[in-house]
Amino acid sequence: MPNEPIMSVINLNKQFKLRKSKFGEHQKILHAVSDVSIDVYKGETLGIIGESGCGKSTLGRCLVRLHTATSGKILLNGLDINEKKGEALKALRKEIQMIFQDPYSSLNPRKTAGQIIEEPMVVHKLLDKIQRREKVISLMKEVGLNEQHIHRFPHEFSGGQRQRINIARALALNPDIIVCDEPVSALDVSVQAQVLNLLNDLQKQHNLTMVFISHDLSVIKHVSDRIVIMYLGRIVELCNAQEIYTNPKHPYTQALLSAIPPESPFEETQKIQLKGEIPSPIGEQKGCPFASRCMHVMDRCRVETPKLKTLEKGHQVACYLY
Structure with a gap:
């Protein structure tokens, strides 16, 4: 990987103001993403994993500026996405695209x-009408669809085919980065494998960088070069995929x-049972x-928030055990 990251996330925070109740309570703040810093390098797949509600999808939406971060920076090729507006933001959006979780609701049902x-x-005024049609046909073939599918509406496709349309749309602008927000979680297992292999092939073909968000441990292991573990809006561990699966450091990652499940039915594994409540x-x-x-x-764990520390082999962990 090159020394210079294609994207740098620096001390990113995203908070949501909750609606006041009718009883006149003070407005409350939900901390969805807290003090997140990550570098993403050209050509890699950075996996982000954690329990539901840990903030991984909110982080992904901040990266493509569907959410505006409350504070912090998101530098894409040196430019801060969080500060851009209007035409400047529109120009930056050509460089980063997103594939959404639900392959049906993310497509306009009234369009072919x-x-x-x-x-x-x-939208970005690229190519003329004939060239655009040629590129659409080329993209459809790349993702495993036929030219005959060009006039069909979303309800006429299967779930896997709809997600292929989403992938083709994300590739239309030749982006540098694609953020994949649980792109296979709504698909059957057999179709999941096909879509993952397609994404892998397209990444090599187009020299793409991917941020892959998932709650599926086996999927993340299969696709990622490095893995980020998130818990309650914070990064608790970050390392290359092989190291994190063979030598997890943070107690949450270990659990x-x-x-x-073990690969062999005869293999015994000791599950770590977590007790206590998840904080609000x-x-x-x-x-x-x-x-x-x-x-x-x-x-000290109850009063001080640990920062990410770099251990051997670039392994980063936020824990006072180290």
Whole structure:
């Protein structure tokens, strides 16, 4: 990997203001993403994993500016996405695209597959009408669809085919980065494998960089070069995929990986049972977010929030055990 990252996320925070109740309570703040810093390098797949509600999808939406971050920076090729507006933001959006989780609700039901794939090129005024049609047909073939599918509407496709349309649309602008937000979780297992292999082939063909968000441990292991573990809006561990699966450091990562079923039915694995309640992301946050469920908790864990520390081989972990 090159020394210079294609994207740098620096101390990113995203908060949501909750609606006041009719009883006149003070407005509360939900901390969805807290103090996240990551570098993404050209040509790699960075996996982001964690429990539901850990903030991974919110982080992905901040990266493509579907959410505006509350504070922090997102530098894409040196330019801060969070500060751009209007035409400047529109120009930056050509460089980063997103594939969404639900392959049906993310498609306009009133447009044909060809119109959906062509739309980004129309919005950004790329190519003429004939060239756009030629590129649409080329993209459809790349993702495993036929030219005859160009006039069909989304409801006429299967779930896997709809996701292929989403992938083709994301490729239409030749982006540098694609953010994949659980792109196979709504698909059958056999179709999941086909779509993952397609994404892998397209990444090599187009020299793409991918941020791959998932809650599926086996999928993340299969596709990722490096993996980010998130818990309650914070990064608790970051390392290359092989190292994280063979030598997890953070107690949460250890518990998460212990839940993976063994490859052999004769292999015995010891599952780590987490006790205690998950803290609420609403209101002021104090101490380590995992302190209430950690088997190694110390007094300082309840009052001080640990920062990411770099151990051997670039392994980063946010824990006072190290």
